[in-house]
Amino acid sequence: MKLLIENWRLYLEEMGDLQNVIVTVNDDGKLVIPPSGNAEIDIIVSEILSTLEPSDLKGKYKKLHKEKKCNKLTGHCFVATEVFWELTKRLEKNYNYVPCFIKHRDEEGKMHSHWFAKNLSNGHVVDLTAGQFETIPDYNLGKCDTEEKASASRYMMRRKDPYDPGKTTPTKRTLDVLSRMDDKE
Secondary structure, X not given: OOEXXXXXXXXXXXXXXXXXXXXXXXXXXXEEEOOOOOHHHHHHHHHHHHHOOHXXXXXXXXXXXXXXXXXXXXXXXXXXXXXXHHHHHHOOOOOOEXXXXXXXXXXXXXXXXXXXXXXXXXXXXXXXXXXXXXXXXXXXXXXXXXXXXXXXXXXXXXXXXXXXXXXXXXXXXXXHHHXXXXXXX
């Protein structure tokens, strides 16, 4: 089921389900909210979103969540994207998803950093925390990692592994989510 959504947050609230918050960019540049059409990706997204906890958040977002002053997805974009990236890298299929970064203006006009993943082969966008926004981010303005340059995740998702300087390691928050996901199995 693919639906073109003008106010897709309203759609998500009406559906009462934020488990499949996957946003895909069509050839015509319009966005659809599927399930993605790929069961493997849908399962990964659902598992990540069901595993996120307030403890995965940084300070200011923890406070907003504690005071119930935000959407339940607010502040989770970095960790959700990094977990998604780590999990898709481990699959036998090469999905070619990379982390991407964008500045997005909220309903009050403030600019916020936002993370999402994009498949560089086919342009498929996975934004696990898209449901937090009233307006759709312009994913075309995102800075995405390429093999030549880590523009999005530079210094953030590519920390040097202390045990193997030639490799990188996920952040502690991401490792915590991955550990909880492993414990669920």
